[in-house]
Amino acid sequence: MATLMISESSDEARNELSLQIDESGQLFVVTDDAVPVRLRQCFPWSEPHRHLSLRDASEREIALVDDPAALDDRSRGAIERALAIAGFVLEVTRVLEIDEEVEIRQWSVETASGPRSFQTHLDDWPRVLPDGALLIRDVAGDLYKLAAPNTLDRKTRDLLWAFVDL
């Protein structure tokens, strides 16, 4: 099966790909039957809402959606919900404390999902994303995003000063 490319908003494009999502968040490409697919963002930081690769269980690309706007309303709704899960990272709203210990740095933060503590290697630095947001990866591999670091509270900015150029 060749990869389906959805890149423009037209009736033809809308009819080409039909998507649905179930209650558990599983996305399906609906053809004769519903094929479960997982969504991969080609550019999770530079273009998170475009160029979305839909892959089956064996990681074969079923469709590449360049622009979800090209999809019909139902499919677009489904892909946007799947995108919320696939692109989820913990969004930091406040940094409470940063402590250095032997070989690790201990962070206590408030996130949009709740309070969290995590650890980074001493020589791991926050990454500046193309939109100016900051991305921190902890030792377990979880990602923490500070969407607009300059707008955060004073204490957070003071604590972050050593780690980023705000």
Add this chain to the structure above:
Amino acid sequence: MDQEIITRYIGQPARLPRELRARIEHACSGSSIQLYALADLDHTLRLSESWLALTADHVALARRDESGEWRVRVTNRGQIDGVQETPALSAHTLSLLGEPGDPPLLVVRYTHRQRGAFENIRFVLDEALNGRAVVAEDDVADRVYAAAVARPVRDAQALVAGGGRQSRVIFRLLRYLLPYRRELALGLAAASVITLISLAPPYIAGFLIDRVVRPAQDGALPRGTASHMAWIAIAAMAALYLVRQLAAHIRLRYMAVLGEYVARDLRSELYEHIQRLSLSFFSRKKTGSLITRVTADTDRLWEFIAFGVVDVSLSLVMLIGLGGVLLTLDWRLGLIMTVPVPLLCWLIYWHGESLNASFIRAWRKWSRVTDVLSDTIPGIRVVKAFNQEQREIERFSERNEDVTEQFNEVHRKWTTFWPLLMLAVHTTTVLVWAMAVPRLLGHGAVLSAGVFVSFLLYTTMFVAPIEVIGQMARTINRATSSAHRVFEVLDSEPEVRDDAEPIRLEPVQGRVSFENVTFAYDGVRQILRGITFDVVPGELIGLVGPSGGGKSTVVNLIARFYDPTGGAVRIDGIDLRHVDSGHYREQIGMVLQDPYLFHGTVLENIRYAMPQATSGTVIAAAKAANAHDFICKLAQGYDTIVGERGHTLSGGERQRISIARAVLHDPRILILDEATSSVDTETERQIQEALDRLIADRTVFAIAHRLSTLRRASRLFVIEKGRLAEAGTHQELLAVEGGIYKRLYELQLQLV
């Protein structure tokens, strides 16, 4: 320790709460929980706490309802038709699938942190679906959960036994001083003498002015007597300085040597312990990090023991002593000098802390500079090929400017702070003058000129101990960090341990038996699943099969780098766990895909395991390995330095030296791990010829991807997905229709 890590760092339960566990087991008809994991995201992707638990027959999900009460939902494992994990950036989803077309039986979401624990559950369910039951041992659930959750922190940080509290680590470090009590006592006594003597000259100066100079000037003391007293005082001062410097010599000598002894002891203990540790430890820790622990960290501890311990303790004594002396000399002036001391110490501490943030910032920017270097210097061919030199120069310049600016900011801070601090010290001195001068002139309480001079001299001695005390926290932190890294290694236990009275196999005959051997590196995910075979002495066994199937694990178990988690590996009928592993390994040999040569001569490398071997036997071994000719072509022959920083040899040449090493070692069991996979055809022919000589009369296990190299094998074992899938001779296996070996062989023929 894993549970301690979770409690201290991760902020989630270190185990399934006891009451909830009882409720889940009750809901699962009394079955005990084999594994569990914490799902820390709810369906709206908020951080929450739900538990997924696995029993022999059920999967249970415990979630809190709106009132905060736990609700347990139980699914019969028989209903599960599939298990699907959907990874994402930070929110992973595990779905237990039922009948096709039906909604999932259960869906949970969790962050990366919980992934290891969920993978364990997924593995067991997957295995069950494939008809392979994984029976977890009793009471492993807590341990497996804690190990999976704590692993990233444990691997990232140097953790020591007993929680690693700073005071405990320092006391443990100081215990290394016990064997050197005499030197320590001498060093401390000498340091105390220095401190006490330092207090004397200002007192003598005051005494001279008040009791000798002024009475002599006023005519109250005869000139001759005054001169005599003055000379005694000067002689006393000279003697004190002489004793002081002698004490300084003793202190420096004894403490430096003592620190060196302690560092030597730590290095030796560390290196000996590293040699005893199992391979799993080395797979967790980077080589560079281990080398740093043996070198830089022990060096830093030397510095701490030789100077830090004494400097800090004597500075405290000095400050207390000075305070006491000043208050005794004149309590009014003494208060002016001593009251600001805690504030000055705190200011130095505060300055260190605030500089720390600047140093981190500078360190981050410095790493941006080194990133460019480590990118572009090894990749210079790519840079040039794409004509990107100018871009890389600009990238480097921008970062170089940035880091320079940051370092200049650090310099601006400290060059501002220290003059200001000294201004504060001088301000107190001026205050002392302001308070003292009227009294010297007869207003207020009496103050003699001698006391005042003594006082002024004492005030100059305040700065150094204040500086040491202010930086005490940093000194101790640095030493504790190094001690942590050293003690972490010392606290690691080797996973392969010999019995108290191990059996010595003299000599090994070469019979190797696997009896239903299972093995899991992490205790759960099995790499080998019930492998059984019996190899008689002298057989050549070819181990073939897809990558990751378990071939290397089989040879690792034969070499006893690990012990099996189930079943037994027997050598000549004896369970390998009861064998003296050091003596046993003297009788096995290994030729690896990427042979390692130590820094040293070719001769030293060949006789690495037999240092007493004669030159003649070394040459014979090299000839057998087809290495003699190329070695003789080297300008310095067998005396050529190879290995790190030595003469560069090709892969085939290094391989033949390693074969010569194995020939000389004359092992009873030989392991060849992809010995010819990375060389050209002609070199392969030479190596194969050498190997043919080497394998004669030994039990040999050879791993090879090029199946053609194993045609001479007595038997071939096809290892796939941790199982012995096929066994037989080349011809027998080719005759198996649809067999794995036949498929692999035909695939390779097509490629040729």
